[in-house]
Amino acid sequence: NHDDKCELLLNEMALCEIAADRYSNNYHAWTHRLWCLHQGMQINQKQFLIRELNWSHAWIQKHVSDYSGFFYRQQVLSCLSEYLQVENDDFVFDWFSSVDKAFNELCSSQQICSTVDAPLPLKLIFNELNLNSQMVGDFEAHEALWYHRRFNLYLFKKYLPAAYDREFSSNSEFGHTREGVPSEKNKKIESLGAQLRSGLISYENLFLKQYKSGKIDAATEKYSSRHQQWLTRCFQLNTLSS
Structure with missing residues (x-):
């Protein structure tokens, strides 16, 4: 039955944790844990996803240099983002209340309209970026944190409203009336996308400014510089301060 299967999978995951804790970057342990997650x-999709999101957060806090743990968390975030696109039951919203609160606080700090109706996956990603910012500040000179940040920015781009991101809207007639005038729905989506993208630029600006003071270690300064170059190259965020 389902209870027996769940118990078996949780036991397997516990063994994976022991193996991953004993040997860093243990490919076999993490691959098996990911297989258990998919099983x-x-x-129970939401139960396993939320459990692993919480577990992986605790893990990366203790193993900051082990990128395998971050990669696993990225798979969890990807699966959960897909789940949040289609599910809106009460359980999800009860669990998501803390993430929603953090997103609203972030909107306020970046002067984004507090009533912005962002998709749930984007709220999750913004929250993860905020957690990453805290970890970069707490743990100096750990390149794995910067790579994890880039993954979250890729997720942000994926779930940014398509009408704003022109890469996802190559058809010039998308969201327009027969007369070629943008539809009201498309205008709202574009406005939302513009606000969120602007908020992301401001957020990354403030994040990077912390590591331009000359009072940081050489490794973190190097990672910060590379991150800014990567943002400009991959996201055309040319308004970032130098």
């Missing part, structure tokens, strides 16, 4: 998602 568990077939039984």
